[in-house]
Amino acid sequence: EDIRLAFLNISRIMDCVGCFKCRLWGKLQTQGLGTSLKILFSERQIEALPTSNVQRPSFQLSRQEVVSLLNAFGRVSTSIRELKNFRSLLAEEG
Structure with missing residues (x-):
């Protein structure tokens, strides 16, 4: 709750x-x-999800949450790739 x-x-x-x-x-x-x-x-809510589709799951993400999550993954992935590029440039200079 505090993090939210x-x-x-x-x-x-x-x-x-x-x-x-x-x-x-x-x-x-x-x-x-x-x-x-x-x-x-x-984690507990996700583990408790029913295996059949009869019951409504207690854990769901909104469309906006899914979009923002995928965007964040993309940004972090790009940052990691650029960090790798910078490290290789530093290795070439040193």
Whole structure:
């Protein structure tokens, strides 16, 4: 609950950012991180999901959460790739 409130507070702080694109991307990335933490901390709910589709599952992600999660994965993946490129450049110089 504390983490959820912290992410909500970050989202409110981002409302003060003047640039619309910066605010949008910042909120999207923050929600992606929040969604990943939601999945991580919902392990018991996920394990308790029924194996048949008769019952409504107690753990669900919204469409917006799925989109933000995939976007966050993309951003982190790009960062890791660029870090690898920078390390290879440093190795060539050294």
